[in-house]
Amino acid sequence: MTTTTRPAIDAAALRADPAAYSLRVVVLPEPLRFGQDAAQDLEHLRLLRTLTSHAVRLHWTISGRPSFPLETYAHFVAPSDGVGLDDMGHAVEWARDYRYGTFYYRRGPGIVTVKDVRPGQPAARMVIEEGADRFERLAESPDGLPGPGDDELVTDAVEAGLAVEAGGRALVLPYRMRHWPVPYLAV
Structure with a gap:
Protein backbone atom coordinates (compact mmCIF):
# COMPACT_ATOMS: atom_id res chain seq x y z
CA MET A 1 0.00 0.00 0.00
CA TYR A 98 -15.67 29.46 5.50
CA ARG A 99 -16.50 29.32 1.79
CA TYR A 100 -14.04 30.27 -0.92
CA GLY A 101 -15.28 33.24 -2.93
CA THR A 102 -17.48 34.91 -0.31
CA PHE A 103 -15.50 38.16 0.17
CA TYR A 104 -13.14 39.18 -2.60
CA TYR A 105 -12.16 41.95 -4.94
CA ARG A 106 -11.34 42.09 -8.63
CA ARG A 107 -9.52 44.81 -10.47
CA GLY A 108 -10.47 46.33 -13.76
CA PRO A 109 -9.30 49.31 -15.76
CA GLY A 110 -9.43 52.14 -13.22
CA ILE A 111 -11.82 50.33 -10.87
CA VAL A 112 -11.93 47.71 -8.14
CA THR A 113 -15.09 45.70 -7.56
CA VAL A 114 -15.80 44.06 -4.22
CA LYS A 115 -18.25 41.23 -3.56
CA ASP A 116 -19.27 40.29 -0.02
CA VAL A 117 -21.65 37.36 0.46
CA ARG A 118 -20.28 36.04 3.77
CA PRO A 119 -22.72 34.06 5.93
CA GLY A 120 -24.45 36.19 8.56
CA GLN A 121 -23.65 39.43 6.71
CA PRO A 122 -25.92 41.40 4.39
CA ALA A 123 -24.81 40.76 0.81
CA ALA A 124 -22.95 43.72 -0.67
CA ARG A 125 -21.27 44.65 -3.91
CA MET A 126 -19.36 47.83 -4.46
CA VAL A 127 -17.31 49.54 -7.10
CA ILE A 128 -14.34 51.66 -6.09
CA GLU A 129 -13.43 54.19 -8.77
CA GLU A 130 -11.81 57.08 -6.95
CA GLY A 131 -8.62 55.78 -5.34
CA ALA A 132 -8.88 52.29 -6.85
CA ASP A 133 -5.14 52.15 -7.45
CA ARG A 134 -4.41 53.20 -3.86
CA PHE A 135 -6.89 50.64 -2.52
CA GLU A 136 -5.25 47.88 -4.52
CA ARG A 137 -1.77 48.99 -3.51
CA LEU A 138 -2.80 48.80 0.17
CA ALA A 139 -4.52 45.44 -0.41
CA GLU A 140 -1.41 43.95 -2.01
CA SER A 141 1.04 45.53 0.43
CA PRO A 142 3.21 42.81 2.01
CA ASP A 143 3.41 44.70 5.31
CA GLY A 144 0.16 46.69 5.41
CA LEU A 145 1.90 50.01 5.86
CA PRO A 146 -0.22 52.78 4.32
CA GLY A 147 1.49 54.96 1.75
CA PRO A 148 1.90 58.72 2.11
CA GLY A 149 -1.53 60.35 2.21
CA ASP A 150 -3.38 57.03 2.64
CA ASP A 151 -4.56 57.64 6.22
CA GLU A 152 -8.02 58.68 5.02
CA LEU A 153 -8.19 55.62 2.75
CA VAL A 154 -7.45 53.33 5.71
CA THR A 155 -9.99 55.11 7.91
CA ASP A 156 -12.67 54.86 5.20
CA ALA A 157 -11.85 51.17 4.54
CA VAL A 158 -12.06 50.32 8.25
CA GLU A 159 -15.37 52.21 8.61
CA ALA A 160 -16.77 50.39 5.55
CA GLY A 161 -15.76 46.98 6.97
CA LEU A 162 -13.18 46.49 4.21
CA ALA A 163 -10.13 46.57 6.50
CA VAL A 164 -8.88 46.18 10.05
CA GLU A 165 -5.84 47.84 11.55
CA ALA A 166 -3.40 47.35 14.39
CA GLY A 167 0.02 48.73 15.20
CA GLY A 168 -0.05 51.29 12.38
CA ARG A 169 -0.67 48.58 9.78
CA ALA A 170 -3.82 47.73 7.88
CA LEU A 171 -5.22 44.53 6.42
CA VAL A 172 -7.67 44.85 3.56
CA LEU A 173 -10.14 42.03 4.25
CA PRO A 174 -11.36 41.01 0.79
CA TYR A 175 -8.72 39.00 -1.04
CA ARG A 176 -7.95 39.26 -4.73
CA MET A 177 -9.84 36.60 -6.65
CA ARG A 178 -7.29 34.66 -8.69
CA HIS A 179 -9.12 31.34 -9.15
CA TRP A 180 -12.83 31.04 -9.83
CA PRO A 181 -14.84 28.68 -7.69
CA VAL A 182 -16.93 26.13 -9.55
CA PRO A 183 -19.57 27.13 -10.44
CA TYR A 184 -18.23 30.68 -10.58
CA LEU A 185 -21.71 32.23 -10.63
CA ALA A 186 -22.75 30.52 -7.39
CA VAL A 187 -23.69 32.85 -4.56
Whole structure:
Protein backbone atom coordinates (compact mmCIF):
# COMPACT_ATOMS: atom_id res chain seq x y z
CA MET A 1 0.00 0.00 0.00
CA THR A 2 1.35 3.44 -0.96
CA THR A 3 1.00 6.35 1.44
CA THR A 4 0.97 9.91 0.23
CA THR A 5 2.37 12.54 2.55
CA ARG A 6 1.61 16.20 2.23
CA PRO A 7 4.60 18.54 2.18
CA ALA A 8 5.16 20.49 5.39
CA ILE A 9 6.06 24.05 4.50
CA ASP A 10 6.98 26.65 7.09
CA ALA A 11 5.19 30.00 7.23
CA ALA A 12 8.30 31.90 6.06
CA ALA A 13 8.41 29.94 2.79
CA LEU A 14 4.70 30.53 2.23
CA ARG A 15 5.10 34.26 2.86
CA ALA A 16 8.08 34.46 0.49
CA ASP A 17 6.35 32.93 -2.54
CA PRO A 18 2.66 32.11 -2.01
CA ALA A 19 1.97 31.79 -5.75
CA ALA A 20 4.36 28.80 -5.89
CA TYR A 21 1.88 26.85 -3.75
CA SER A 22 -1.23 27.89 -5.67
CA LEU A 23 -3.82 25.07 -5.93
CA ARG A 24 -1.56 22.73 -3.95
CA VAL A 25 -2.18 20.99 -0.65
CA VAL A 26 0.22 22.31 1.98
CA VAL A 27 0.65 21.49 5.67
CA LEU A 28 1.87 24.15 8.07
CA PRO A 29 3.86 22.14 10.65
CA GLU A 30 3.68 24.68 13.50
CA PRO A 31 0.47 26.21 14.87
CA LEU A 32 -0.28 29.84 14.13
CA ARG A 33 -0.45 31.50 17.55
CA PHE A 34 -3.08 34.20 17.94
CA GLY A 35 -4.27 36.43 20.77
CA GLN A 36 -1.00 37.67 22.20
CA ASP A 37 -0.61 40.80 20.06
CA ALA A 38 -3.08 42.37 17.62
CA ALA A 39 -0.29 43.38 15.21
CA GLN A 40 1.01 39.78 15.10
CA ASP A 41 -2.55 38.51 14.60
CA LEU A 42 -2.84 40.89 11.66
CA GLU A 43 0.29 39.39 10.07
CA HIS A 44 -1.04 35.82 10.48
CA LEU A 45 -4.35 36.91 8.93
CA ARG A 46 -2.44 38.61 6.10
CA LEU A 47 -0.75 35.26 5.37
CA LEU A 48 -4.10 33.43 5.43
CA ARG A 49 -5.68 36.06 3.16
CA THR A 50 -2.83 35.72 0.67
CA LEU A 51 -2.99 31.91 0.69
CA THR A 52 -6.78 32.02 0.28
CA SER A 53 -6.30 34.35 -2.70
CA HIS A 54 -3.94 31.82 -4.29
CA ALA A 55 -6.33 28.95 -3.48
CA VAL A 56 -3.68 27.11 -1.44
CA ARG A 57 -5.33 24.11 0.23
CA LEU A 58 -3.75 24.75 3.59
CA HIS A 59 -3.90 22.38 6.55
CA TRP A 60 -2.98 24.29 9.68
CA THR A 61 -3.51 24.37 13.43
CA ILE A 62 -4.71 27.36 15.42
CA SER A 63 -3.58 28.31 18.91
CA GLY A 64 -5.55 31.09 20.60
CA ARG A 65 -7.99 33.43 18.90
CA PRO A 66 -7.39 36.39 16.63
CA SER A 67 -7.94 39.82 18.18
CA PHE A 68 -10.73 40.55 15.71
CA PRO A 69 -14.31 39.20 15.44
CA LEU A 70 -14.74 35.93 13.50
CA GLU A 71 -16.85 37.57 10.78
CA THR A 72 -13.86 39.72 9.76
CA TYR A 73 -11.71 36.70 8.84
CA ALA A 74 -14.06 33.71 8.39
CA HIS A 75 -13.60 33.99 4.59
CA PHE A 76 -9.90 33.06 4.92
CA VAL A 77 -8.90 29.40 4.74
CA ALA A 78 -10.02 27.86 8.05
CA PRO A 79 -7.83 25.90 10.46
CA SER A 80 -7.91 22.11 10.28
CA ASP A 81 -7.30 21.69 14.01
CA GLY A 82 -6.72 23.49 17.28
CA VAL A 83 -4.09 23.11 19.98
CA GLY A 84 -6.59 22.92 22.85
CA LEU A 85 -10.30 22.24 23.26
CA ASP A 86 -11.23 25.94 22.98
CA ASP A 87 -9.03 26.27 19.88
CA MET A 88 -10.67 23.22 18.29
CA GLY A 89 -14.10 24.73 18.98
CA HIS A 90 -13.06 27.97 17.30
CA ALA A 91 -11.65 26.00 14.33
CA VAL A 92 -15.04 24.29 13.94
CA GLU A 93 -16.88 27.65 14.06
CA TRP A 94 -14.49 29.12 11.50
CA ALA A 95 -14.78 26.11 9.18
CA ARG A 96 -18.59 26.33 9.43
CA ASP A 97 -18.52 29.86 8.00
CA TYR A 98 -15.67 29.46 5.50
CA ARG A 99 -16.50 29.32 1.79
CA TYR A 100 -14.04 30.27 -0.92
CA GLY A 101 -15.28 33.24 -2.93
CA THR A 102 -17.48 34.91 -0.31
CA PHE A 103 -15.50 38.16 0.17
CA TYR A 104 -13.14 39.18 -2.60
CA TYR A 105 -12.16 41.95 -4.94
CA ARG A 106 -11.34 42.09 -8.63
CA ARG A 107 -9.52 44.81 -10.47
CA GLY A 108 -10.47 46.33 -13.76
CA PRO A 109 -9.30 49.31 -15.76
CA GLY A 110 -9.43 52.14 -13.22
CA ILE A 111 -11.82 50.33 -10.87
CA VAL A 112 -11.93 47.71 -8.14
CA THR A 113 -15.09 45.70 -7.56
CA VAL A 114 -15.80 44.06 -4.22
CA LYS A 115 -18.25 41.23 -3.56
CA ASP A 116 -19.27 40.29 -0.02
CA VAL A 117 -21.65 37.36 0.46
CA ARG A 118 -20.28 36.04 3.77
CA PRO A 119 -22.72 34.06 5.93
CA GLY A 120 -24.45 36.19 8.56
CA GLN A 121 -23.65 39.43 6.71
CA PRO A 122 -25.92 41.40 4.39
CA ALA A 123 -24.81 40.76 0.81
CA ALA A 124 -22.95 43.72 -0.67
CA ARG A 125 -21.27 44.65 -3.91
CA MET A 126 -19.36 47.83 -4.46
CA VAL A 127 -17.31 49.54 -7.10
CA ILE A 128 -14.34 51.66 -6.09
CA GLU A 129 -13.43 54.19 -8.77
CA GLU A 130 -11.81 57.08 -6.95
CA GLY A 131 -8.62 55.78 -5.34
CA ALA A 132 -8.88 52.29 -6.85
CA ASP A 133 -5.14 52.15 -7.45
CA ARG A 134 -4.41 53.20 -3.86
CA PHE A 135 -6.89 50.64 -2.52
CA GLU A 136 -5.25 47.88 -4.52
CA ARG A 137 -1.77 48.99 -3.51
CA LEU A 138 -2.80 48.80 0.17
CA ALA A 139 -4.52 45.44 -0.41
CA GLU A 140 -1.41 43.95 -2.01
CA SER A 141 1.04 45.53 0.43
CA PRO A 142 3.21 42.81 2.01
CA ASP A 143 3.41 44.70 5.31
CA GLY A 144 0.16 46.69 5.41
CA LEU A 145 1.90 50.01 5.86
CA PRO A 146 -0.22 52.78 4.32
CA GLY A 147 1.49 54.96 1.75
CA PRO A 148 1.90 58.72 2.11
CA GLY A 149 -1.53 60.35 2.21
CA ASP A 150 -3.38 57.03 2.64
CA ASP A 151 -4.56 57.64 6.22
CA GLU A 152 -8.02 58.68 5.02
CA LEU A 153 -8.19 55.62 2.75
CA VAL A 154 -7.45 53.33 5.71
CA THR A 155 -9.99 55.11 7.91
CA ASP A 156 -12.67 54.86 5.20
CA ALA A 157 -11.85 51.17 4.54
CA VAL A 158 -12.06 50.32 8.25
CA GLU A 159 -15.37 52.21 8.61
CA ALA A 160 -16.77 50.39 5.55
CA GLY A 161 -15.76 46.98 6.97
CA LEU A 162 -13.18 46.49 4.21
CA ALA A 163 -10.13 46.57 6.50
CA VAL A 164 -8.88 46.18 10.05
CA GLU A 165 -5.84 47.84 11.55
CA ALA A 166 -3.40 47.35 14.39
CA GLY A 167 0.02 48.73 15.20
CA GLY A 168 -0.05 51.29 12.38
CA ARG A 169 -0.67 48.58 9.78
CA ALA A 170 -3.82 47.73 7.88
CA LEU A 171 -5.22 44.53 6.42
CA VAL A 172 -7.67 44.85 3.56
CA LEU A 173 -10.14 42.03 4.25
CA PRO A 174 -11.36 41.01 0.79
CA TYR A 175 -8.72 39.00 -1.04
CA ARG A 176 -7.95 39.26 -4.73
CA MET A 177 -9.84 36.60 -6.65
CA ARG A 178 -7.29 34.66 -8.69
CA HIS A 179 -9.12 31.34 -9.15
CA TRP A 180 -12.83 31.04 -9.83
CA PRO A 181 -14.84 28.68 -7.69
CA VAL A 182 -16.93 26.13 -9.55
CA PRO A 183 -19.57 27.13 -10.44
CA TYR A 184 -18.23 30.68 -10.58
CA LEU A 185 -21.71 32.23 -10.63
CA ALA A 186 -22.75 30.52 -7.39
CA VAL A 187 -23.69 32.85 -4.56
